[in-house]
Amino acid sequence: MMQSAQVVKALAALAQPTRLAIYRLLVECGPEGMAAGQLAEKLKVAPATMSFHFKTLSHAGLIESRQEGRFIYYAANFAAMNGMVDYLTENCCGGNADACKVPGKKC
C-alpha cells in the first residue's frame, strides 16, 4: 500500500491545470504514450515549462518515459493512479462493507 507522503506527492502533481491536462491526454493515449513535443504543441505550452511539469509528474510516479530516437515518449502509469485512489477510499466506513452507509458504494 502507498504511503501518505507518496500520495500527497501524486495529488500535488495533478493539482495544477497544465499537469492535469497532460495527465488526461496521456490517459487517453494509453500505454503507448505521446512524445513530449507533441504534448507541448497540443497544450500550447512552452517546452521548458512542459519539462518542469513532466519532472513533477515523473517524480510522483504518475507518468513514465522512454526514449525513441530523438523523441521522449511519456505515458501514464495507471497502477500509480489506482494506488492513489485506493489510499483515498481505504477503510471506508470502518472497512465493514455491510455497515457502509455511503449510498451505492458498499466500500
Place this chain on the structure above:
Amino acid sequence: MMQSAQVVKALAALAQPTRLAIYRLLVECGPEGMAAGQLAEKLKVAPATMSFHFKTLSHAGLIESRQEGRFIYYAANFAAMNGMVDYLTENCCGGNADACKVPGKKC
C-alpha cells in the same frame, strides 16, 4: 461531469498531509462524520489550523458540515471524490474498451 478547475481544486485540497489525514478519517467515519474538535485531537493539530483546512476541503466540495449543538460535524462527500476520479480516468485509451491496452483495466 466535473470541470478541470473544480478537479484541480479538489486535488489541491487533498495534496497536503494534514488535509489528506482529515479526509481519510472522515472516509472511515462514513456519512455521520466527526466533530471538528475530535478530529483536531486525533490529529494533534491546533484548532485554527484545522479550521483553515476544513475551509479548503469544504470549498473544494470534498467535505460537508452540519451543526449539532455546540459541535460542528464534518463528513466526507463521496460523490465529489467519485467525480474527481472519473475525471482523471475519463476517455481512457480513447474511450474504446476493446482497444484498452492497460493491463487488467478495460477502461
Place this chain on the structure above:
DNA sequence: TAGACATTTTAATAATTGTTTAACAATGGA
C-alpha cells in the same frame, strides 16, 4: 564531424500556501 532537432537544466522572479497567535462569534448550562 557538423548541423539541425528534441528536450532538459539553470537561474531569477512573481505568486501561492501553511502555520501561528490573538481576537472574535455562537451555543448551551448554571
Place this chain on the structure above:
DNA sequence: TCCATTGTTAAACAATTATTAAAATGTCTA
C-alpha cells in the same frame, strides 16, 4: 445573564511553486 466550551476569522511571516529566458545536453542525418 454569565461563563465555559466549541469553533472560526484576521494578520503576519516563512516556505513552496510556476513561469520565463538562456544555455546546455543528447540524438540523428548528411
